[in-house]
Amino acid sequence: MQLYSFFNSSTSYRVRIALALKGVAYDCVPVNIRIGEQRDAQYVDGVNPGAAVPALVDGEFRLGQSLAIIDYLDAQYPQPRLIPSGSVERARVLEVADLISCDIHPVNNLRVLRYLQDVLNVTAEQKDAWYRHWIAQGMTAVERLLTRSGDAGPWCFGTQPTLADCCLVPQIANAQRMGCDLSPYPRSLAIYGHALEHPAFAAAQPQVQPDYIA
Structure with missing residues (x-):
């Protein structure tokens, strides 16, 4: 199994956590999205037509999109289960996961921030204000x-x-890396602090990945 990943990609980070929790071994294939490697024709045609990370290759099966990958991993490696089977529990988990992955992340990912800066010519201060606004609303x-x-x-x-x-x-x-004030979200911060003490979450952190750039 191979995971095409970038150390600082939050979507890749999600999948690394899931793989670590399930104890699934994989080879990390770095894709540097800062220099546009995700748009290389070989990667788009052969790995991920979405021209993004992460992408999972499991034998002949190839899959992009972090939530789809984690759902696949849950089906292939049911323990520990990350998406509950009970209807109410499943809905609650997906509600939070979708809020983060569909409402917060897409407007603040690298390609959007680069478009703001390089095409719309917003200032660095305006770009940071954009980021903080959507973090505050979403969190x-x-x-x-x-x-x-x-x-x-x-x-x-x-x-x-x-x-x-x-x-x-x-x-x-x-959000921490971007200097956002997270003090209004004590429950979220408590969960975050607890998670980093878990070996699987610690192993998935950006700074310990093979493609980490200081």
Whole structure:
């Protein structure tokens, strides 16, 4: 199994967490999205038509999109299960995961920030303000959902990590790297701090990846 990944990509980070939690061995194939390697014809035609990371290659099977990959891993390696089978539990986990992956991440990913800067010619200050605005809106909603659940455990839901945690941890890491104020989100920060003490989450961190760039 191969994972095409970039150390600082939050979507790649999600999948690395899932693979580590399930104890699935894989070879990391670095794709440097900072210099556009994800748009190379060989990668697009042969690995991921979406011209993005991550991409999973499992034998002859190839798959892009982090949530689709984690769903595939859940089907292939059911333990530990990251997307609950119960209808209510599954819906709650997907609600948080989708809020992060569909509402927060897409407007703040590298290609959007580069478009703002290189095509629309926004200033660095305006770009940072854009990033902070969408983090504040999205994380406020995440915090509300996590608080509404009434679960005071160390993870988003229940006593074990789920897809929600796989999405939350990379998002907080990115927001911290961009200098966002996360103090209004104590529940989210508590989950993040707890997760980093878990061996699987620690092993998936950007700074310990083979393609890490200081």
